[in-house]
Amino acid sequence: MATRSRRLATKAALLPVMLTGALALAACSGGGSSTAPASGGAGAGSGAKTLVIDTSFDLKTADPGRTYEPTGLIIGKATYETLLTFDGADVTKPVPALAESYELSGDGKTVTLKLRPGATFSDGSPVTAEDVVFSLNRVRDMKGSPSFLLDGVEVASPGADTVTLTSAKPNPALPYILPNPGLGILNSKVAKANGATADASDKAEKYLNSASAGSGPYMIESFNLTGQVVLKKNTNYWGQNKPVYDKVVLRNVEAATQRLNVQRGDSHVALNLSGDQVANMPATLQVKKTPSANMIFLLNSQNPKISKITSNPKFVEAVRKGVDYKGLLELAGEGSVQAPGVIPSMMLGALPPDAGATRDVEGAKAALKESGLTNPTVKLEYPSELTVNGLSFQPLAERIQANLKEVGITVDLTPAPVTTALDNYRNGKEEMGLWYWGPDYPDPSDYLVFLPGKLVGLRAGWAEGADTALEAEGERVAAIVGDDKRKTAYADLQTKLNAQSPFIPLIQPTQNIVTAASVTGLEYHPVWTVDVADLGAR
Amino acid sequence: MSPTSAPGKAPAGGTAGRRAARPGVHRHPLTRFLVRRVATALLLAVGITLVTFVLTNLVPGDPATANLGQRALGDPALVAQWRAEHGLDEPLPKQYLLHLSGVLQGDLGTSQQSHRPVAEDLAEFVPATIELAGAAIVVSLILGVAFGVIAALRRDRLADQVLRVTSLIGISVPTFWLALVAFYIFFFRLQIAPGSGRLDPGMTPPPKVTGLHTVDAVLAGQWDVFASAAGHLALPALVLALYTIGLLTRFTRSAVLEVLGQDYVRAARAKGLPGRTILFRYVLRSALVPIITVAGLAFGSLLSGTVLVEAIFAWPGIGQYAYKSATALDLPAVMGVGLVVGAVYLVINLIVDVLYGVIDPRVRLS
Numbered sequence: 001m002a003t004r005s006r007r008l009a010t011k012a013a014l015l016p017v018m019l020t021g022a023l024a025l026a027a028c029s030g031g032g033s034s035t036a037p038a039s040g041g042a043g044a045g046s047g048a049k050t051l052v053i054d055t056s057f058d059l060k061t062a063d064p065g066r067t068y069e070p071t072g073l074i075i076g077k078a079t080y081e082t083l084l085t086f087d088g089a090d091v092t093k094p095v096p097a098l099a100e101s102y103e104l105s106g107d108g109k110t111v112t113l114k115l116r117p118g119a120t121f122s123d124g125s126p127v128t129a130e131d132v133v134f135s136l137n138r139v140r141d142m143k144g145s146p147s148f149l150l151d152g153v154e155v156a157s158p159g160a161d162t163v164t165l166t167s168a169k170p171n172p173a174l175p176y177i178l179p180n181p182g183l184g185i186l187n188s189k190v191a192k193a194n195g196a197t198a199d200a201s202d203k204a205e206k207y208l209n210s211a212s213a214g215s216g217p218y219m220i221e222s223f224n225l226t227g228q229v230v231l232k233k234n235t236n237y238w239g240q241n242k243p244v245y246d247k248v249v250l251r252n253v254e255a256a257t258q259r260l261n262v263q264r265g266d267s268h269v270a271l272n273l274s275g276d277q278v279a280n281m282p283a284t285l286q287v288k289k290t291p292s293a294n295m296i297f298l299l300n301s302q303n304p305k306i307s308k309i310t311s312n313p314k315f316v317e318a319v320r321k322g323v324d325y326k327g328l329l330e331l332a333g334e335g336s337v338q339a340p341g342v343i344p345s346m347m348l349g350a351l352p353p354d355a356g357a358t359r360d361v362e363g364a365k366a367a368l369k370e371s372g373l374t375n376p377t378v379k380l381e382y383p384s385e386l387t388v389n390g391l392s393f394q395p396l397a398e399r400i401q402a403n404l405k406e407v408g409i410t411v412d413l414t415p416a417p418v419t420t421a422l423d424n425y426r427n428g429k430e431e432m433g434l435w436y437w438g439p440d441y442p443d444p445s446d447y448l449v450f451l452p453g454k455l456v457g458l459r460a461g462w463a464e465g466a467d468t469a470l471e472a473e474g475e476r477v478a479a480i481v482g483d484d485k486r487k488t489a490y491a492d493l494q495t496k497l498n499a500q501s502p503f504i505p506l507i508q509p510t511q512n513i514v515t516a517a518s519v520t521g522l523e524y525h526p527v528w529t530v531d532v533a534d535l536g537a538r
Numbered sequence: 539m540s541p542t543s544a545p546g547k548a549p550a551g552g553t554a555g556r557r558a559a560r561p562g563v564h565r566h567p568l569t570r571f572l573v574r575r576v577a578t579a580l581l582l583a584v585g586i587t588l589v590t591f592v593l594t595n596l597v598p599g600d601p602a603t604a605n606l607g608q609r610a611l612g613d614p615a616l617v618a619q620w621r622a623e624h625g626l627d628e629p630l631p632k633q634y635l636l637h638l639s640g641v642l643q644g645d646l647g648t649s650q651q652s653h654r655p656v657a658e659d660l661a662e663f664v665p666a667t668i669e670l671a672g673a674a675i676v677v678s679l680i681l682g683v684a685f686g687v688i689a690a691l692r693r694d695r696l697a698d699q700v701l702r703v704t705s706l707i708g709i710s711v712p713t714f715w716l717a718l719v720a721f722y723i724f725f726f727r728l729q730i731a732p733g734s735g736r737l738d739p740g741m742t743p744p745p746k747v748t749g750l751h752t753v754d755a756v757l758a759g760q761w762d763v764f765a766s767a768a769g770h771l772a773l774p775a776l777v778l779a780l781y782t783i784g785l786l787t788r789f790t791r792s793a794v795l796e797v798l799g800q801d802y803v804r805a806a807r808a809k810g811l812p813g814r815t816i817l818f819r820y821v822l823r824s825a826l827v828p829i830i831t832v833a834g835l836a837f838g839s840l841l842s843g844t845v846l847v848e849a850i851f852a853w854p855g856i857g858q859y860a861y862k863s864a865t866a867l868d869l870p871a872v873m874g875v876g877l878v879v880g881a882v883y884l885v886i887n888l889i890v891d892v893l894y895g896v897i898d899p900r901v902r903l904s
Contacts, residue, residue, distance in 0.1 A: 225651070264733065
């Protein structure tokens with residue numbers, strides 16, 4: 001029986017060995033073809049030129065009127081065109097796109113745009129003023145995520161090639177808002193035929209998730225919310241810069257896997273790598289480190305009912321002087337910069353780099369003494385699992401805790417899942433909070449929300465009337481027309497905010513983007529991260 | 539000794555056993571058993587919807603906060619409109635009854651994330667997970683049972699020791715760690731495994747019939763797509779299967795060892811029956827009941843294990859969908875996933891119960 005058992009065991013062993021072999025063969029067969037994109041930019045199986053971009057999806061829709069998430073904006077920028085855009089990464093000056101020129105009226109209330117002749121949608125039909133009016137009205141009245149961009153803006157077409165956007169109040173930010181991919185122009189005939197309306201009853205999202213109806217250089221081939229989105233070349237693209245790739249594949253891949261994929265050559269672009277993950281990348285890859293437009297800040301509640309400690313102005317001064325900003329930059333990695341004010345460094349109105357706060361431990365101790373508080377203890381809340389440009393809030397919070405300990409302030413760290421932490425933050429219930437603000441549009445007026453009585457101001461318990469002079473200054477600055485005047489006015493406003501607001505701007509973490517050597521033209525953009533149409537091939 | 543078998547006869551595998559069981563089928567028809575089980579399953583499904591609903595509503599956090607942007611949240615009218623659109627302005631009991639009534643009519647609600655019916659989302663994501671978990675369970679059953687039998691037949695020898703240690707490792711190593719390490723070694727270092735996703739980048743999926751790329755590619759005769767799909771499936775399926783292989787190896791080994799010591803097996807040996815006949819008709823048949831029990835439970839572990847494996851291998855299944863929905867407090871989607879996973883458990887349990895009856899007539903008689 002022992003001999004039989006051995007024979008049986010030997011035969012039984014053959015089965016798993018054969019199965020394992022078959023699986024290994026299957027893996028190898030796939031492995032060979034998947035390396036094709038890296039070697040020559042050729043898509044597997046088709047011989048077409050394919051670009052593979054790995055990113056951690058934050059995606060809900062491909063309907064431009066509903067798009068407001070980073071991945072959706074990448075797709076929107078590639079498939080639709082807006083009236084104005086930005087040249088590369090320069091967000092200080094809007095430039096013509098579907099409009100060949102624009103003019104802001106002297107009172108800042110009306111933007112007049114002249115449409116570019118010859119622009120066509122992917123089906124060959126011309127882009128008309130009617131399409132523009134329909135698309136923008138749809139965004140405004142459908143009440144989707146980007147609707148607020150056009151709140152109170154009336155869209156009209158006084159002529160076949162002219163469109164006007166009129167606001168009741170001065171709105172000099174409008175030329176900076178119009179490049180947002182959420183305001184992409186739809187082929188209104190196609191959209192209407194598929195359920196689009198310019199109100200909340202719109203039913204076109206399903207269609208627009210399966211086939212784009214825009215004039216952009218790429219079109220949607222397939223759309224999977226958690227898997228991948230495949231874009232194909234718009235062969236009828238009217239613009240001068242024709243799309244280089246036949247297909248662009250955006251894959252939902254975690255950061256750790258992105259790193260291996262781009263190193264192995266399975267993808268061409270990795271968008272979400274942290275500073276640690278881009279360290280020691282092989283020389284064959286290009287690593288681009290650019291300060292992001294995400295501004296991480298500390299808030300100190302000014303609501304005495306929430307905290308009698310943080311609502312003390314001298315306490316806020318002690319915190320401002322007690323934080324080691326250089327230390328935070330070390331944590332954030334190379335390419336990060338200190339946020340000199342609430343407006344990020346690349347935008348109009350940003351303060352110069354040397355205007356940021358510096359650490360002064362003795363000054364902080366003196367301010368704390370003046371506050372009358374003895375050995376204060378505060379609770380610092382922040383989202384535990386959220387990362388901004390690959391940077392976790394946890395090490396930042398720990399470093400701030402250690403910094404303030406030296407000053408004599410005890411900080412109790414209170415991390416919470418983002419949905420829980422957001423509730424407290426948005427309802428103004430945090431004593432001290434660690435958060436970030438990403439721009440809705442790259443205009444300094446987007447940062448007026450930090451004033452008393454405004455969106456973020458209220459979250460810090462900074463109610464309307466808390467600083468009437470600053471509030472009046474905010475109203476005045478919002479109505480100023482002219483880039484030079486605005487630049488100076490916003491810089492002055494930020495200097496005052498730095499001195500007397502409950503907000504302490506900390507850092508702008510770096511956006512690390514790794515690309516294969518074959519990819520050209522990549523620039524990090526604060527609004528749409530990457531313009532796929534700008535990407536070329538060597 | 540088995541109460542239904544004479545010495546030297548297999549209790550379940552022998553032809554005598556099968557003959558003896560047939561009259562029992564008429565006294566207790568399988569249909570009656572199935573009807574009873576399906577009715578219980580339906581009640582359990584309702585229970586699952588209730589538990590999922592209560593748990594998702596107990597989570598601190600407001601779905602509006604999780605789903606609306608910073609600006610939109612500053613507009614109370616917009617927040618109220620959003621809550622009304624998603625039925626969140628109703629009292630909780632009414633919300634549940636509305637949801638249950640929708641489920642009974644085949645409407646799982648609309649996802650707050652994708653703005654699509656949850657049923658449509660599930661139809662898109664479930665096949666990917668079924669393909670992955672299905673491949674893993676098939677691999678687990680084949681390898682786990684084979685390894686268990688080998689270990690039992692070679693008790694206390696080198697092969698047994700190696701398999702016992704290996705199976706212990708399989709059970710002990712966290713799946714997410716294994717997935718990362720396997721991806722690093724086989725994809726990055728050895729370069730023998732393909733990369734992320736279900737197909738090579740840019741490859742067009744086969745026409746959808748089942749949603750399983752490997753099957754659909756075969757049905758369409760697209761062999762290059764099949765090779766790509768099978769290649770992409772192999773590593774995540776093996777990683778996912780390792781825990782179950784370890785579990786099945788250990789249970790099969792002990793079950794086979796127990797049966798090998800039974801009198802009827804000794805009698806079969808004494809009669810001079812070939813080893814293969816003893817193994818397949820006497821030993822394995824008797825050992826199958828505990829093995830099937832473990833396999834049914836293991837399938838549940840596979841489903842929960844897919845969340846992390848799907849994330850690492852960028853596999854667009856319900857694991858990723860569930861994670862995304864849970865972090866966004868997308869209640870209809872979370873409840874839809876809960877219902878699907880619960881239904882899978884119920885179906886697996888039903889199959890296991892039926893298989894008990896098929897394998898062992900004593901179960902039918904009882």
